[in-house]
Structure formats: structure tokens, C-alpha cells
Amino acid sequence: MTSLQKPEYDVEALSAVLPSAFREAMSRLAAAVNVVTTDGPAGRAGFTASAVCSVTDEPPTLLVCINRRASAYPSFADNPALCVNVLSADHQQVSNTFGGKTPMAERFAQADWTTRETGAPVLANALAHFECRIGQRVAVGTHDVLFCEIVAMSTCDESQCLLYFDRQYHQLPRLAPGG
Numbered sequence: 001m002t003s004l005q006k007p008e009y010d011v012e013a014l015s016a017v018l019p020s021a022f023r024e025a026m027s028r029l030a031a032a033v034n035v036v037t038t039d040g041p042a043g044r045a046g047f048t049a050s051a052v053c054s055v056t057d058e059p060p061t062l063l064v065c066i067n068r069r070a071s072a073y074p075s076f077a078d079n080p081a082l083c084v085n086v087l088s089a090d091h092q093q094v095s096n097t098f099g100g101k102t103p104m105a106e107r108f109a110q111a112d113w114t115t116r117e118t119g120a121p122v123l124a125n126a127l128a129h130f131e132c133r134i135g136q137r138v139a140v141g142t143h144d145v146l147f148c149e150i151v152a153m154s155t156c157d158e159s160q161c162l163l164y165f166d167r168q169y170h171q172l173p174r175l176a177p178g179g
């Protein structure tokens with residue numbers, strides 16, 4: 001289609017149904033589940049996030065998408081650092097608490113935390129931690145995309161990860177090396 005041709009569909013009707021259709025299609029995209037945390041001058045906060053992915057390994061960078069309406073948002077908007085905690089299968093309740101309408105103090109009371117390089121809370125027994133300095137922040141629709149440069153990370157030997165697929169939690173075991 002060139003820019004002069006009229007589209008064969010009703011753009012307004014399409015945009016009216018797109019968000020729900022998009023969410024339905026996205027429910028088929030299995031994703032790892034993370035609790036993203038921050039602490040600093042704007043306070044301690046955390047939320048459950050599946051919209052986390054690698055951007056580049058030079059320099060090691062990931063991105064996190066956060067809804068600007070989330071109660072955690074003001075802390076992420078003003079603090080300089082965050083930690084992505086990759087959940088293991090044992091963390092389903094932690095995911096529910098950080099993904100629901102639970103007050104911040106109650107969320108953190110659900111699990112054990114430490115602090116390391118950045119001061120952002122690090123979850124005990126998470127499959128991996130990525131402590132990051134938040135760089136660029138790009139507003140897209142309802143969300144901010146946070147581009148995060150890794151400053152420290154670790155992994156642990158938990159045997160199963162937590163996945164979110166078809167609006168339900170699933171567990172995926174690690175295979176033996178080469179298996």
C-alpha cells in the first residue's frame with residue numbers, strides 16, 4: 001500500500017478492538033516472571049513484571065516496562081537504580097503479592113531480601129539478579145520503558161523457573177548440562 005491509497009479496513013474500529021485482541025495474543029507468549037525492585041531517595045518499591053528482556057551485551061543492558069499508573073511507579077521514576085529478580089518456581093506467592101494491590105511494606109514482608117551494590121532489594125533464592133543503573137526512560141503509551149545498564153549480577157542453582165503462559169503460572173525444570 002502506498003501512502004496515497006486508502007486502507008481497506010476501518011482504522012478507528014480496528015484501534016477500538018486492538019488492545020483486548022493484543023492482550024489475548026500476548027497471553028500465548030510465555031514469559032519468565034520477575035520482581036523488579038528499587039530503593040533510594042524516592043522510597044522502596046517493587047512490582048511483578050514479565051516485560052523484561054535483554055537489549056545488548058555491549059554494554060550489558062536490559063529493559064523493563066512499567067505502567068505509569070502502578071503504585072510502584074513514582075519510586076522507579078525518581079530512583080537511579082533497580083534490581084531484576086528472576087523468580088523460581090517457589091516464588092509464585094511472591095509474584096502474586098507484588099502483582100496485586102498489596103501495600104509495599106506487606107509485599108516485602110513476604111520474602112527475604114538483602115542489599116548489595118545499588119541498594120535495590122535483592123530477593124533470596126532468585127534464579128538470577130541483575131542490579132542496574134536506570135539510563136534512558138522512554139514513554140510509550142501507558143508505560144515507560146526503562147533501559148537499564150547492569151552493574152552487578154548473580155545466579156543461583158534453583159532447579160525450576162516460574163513462567164506465565166495463558167494467564168496461568170507454569171514451572172519449567174532446568175535440564176542437566178547438555179541434556
Ligand SMILES: Cc1cc2nc3c(=O)[nH]c(=O)nc-3n(C[C@H](O)[C@H](O)[C@H](O)COP(=O)(O)O)c2cc1C
Nearest residue numbers: 047048049050051065066067070071098099100101
Ligand atoms: C505475571 C505478571 C506480569 C506482570 N508484568 C508487568 C509488567 O511487565 N509491567 C507492569 O507495569 N506491570 C506488570 N504486571 C502488573 C504489576 O505487577 C501490577 O500492576 C502492580 O504490581 C500492581 O499494581 P499496584 O502496585 O498499582 O497495586 C504484571 C503482573 C503479573 C501478575
